[in-house]
Amino acid sequence: MxxxxxxxxxxxxxxxxxxxxxxxxxxxxxxxxxxxxxxxxxxxxxxxxxxxxxxxxxxxxxxxxxxxxxxxxxxxxIDEEAMDPDVVSLGKTVSFIELPDGEEESYTIVGSAEADPFEGKISNDSPIAKSLIGKKVGDEVSVNTPGGEMSVKIVSIN
Structure with missing residues (x-):
């Protein structure tokens, strides 16, 4: 089975x-x-x-x-009430800037069934989400994307 x-x-x-x-x-x-x-x-x-x-x-x-x-x-x-509000996780909207001097971007991390990049919803299976999950505001994170590696700094988590 x-x-x-x-x-x-x-x-x-x-x-x-x-x-x-x-x-x-x-x-x-x-x-x-x-x-x-x-x-x-x-x-x-x-x-x-x-x-x-x-x-x-x-x-x-x-x-x-x-x-x-x-x-x-x-x-x-996703039980958003049971999650640490200071940590990036499923259901949270995370804002970050690409280092050294990128513009701020915000995405809501959702399951693959409801991912829609045009609405700012990215799958928890995406390279960006995988790199951000478990991190906190102020953390600098290295993200491996199909276009190459980039570094981002987490600005806020909602």
Whole structure:
């Protein structure tokens, strides 16, 4: 028997996944089925690109539903109250500056299931988060990134 991956996440992250799952099951799934029905009416399915496209979308939607259901089933909600407020950890927003004279950057460290770099949420599995977790304000940290090594100084933790 295989052990399923645990997905650490915030309550907010789990709620977003539940919303997405509800949308996929109640709206998107029906839209795709309707597209398939319309495409079938065009005749010969072997040369029907509309049908092929709809079937591909259906496979994607069903795959995403399965993935989200697994994430929700194996979610481990981060207990932010039980964490040391002075230490970088999952669920915390950390601000740092790249040394020697970089601009301040802030990221919230979340589980991989809710990571979204465009919203400032980075996965706890990312090189930056791995380097920062367990550190405190004022600590200088070396971070190995795909672009090379950089040094940062932690400015705040919220």
């Amino acid at each position: 295989s052990i399923e991956k645990v997905y650490p996440m915030t309550e907010e992250g789990k709620a977003k996944l539940q919303e997405e799952l509800e949308y996929l099951k109640t709206v998107k799934r029906k839209e795709v089925v309707e597209r398939i029905k319309i495409a079938r009416s065009f005749g010969d399915l072997s040369e029907n690109s509309e049908y092929d496209s709809a079937k591909e979308e259906q496979a994607f939607v069903e795959g995403r539903i399965g993935t989200i259901e697994t994430m929700i089933r194996n979610a481990k909600i």
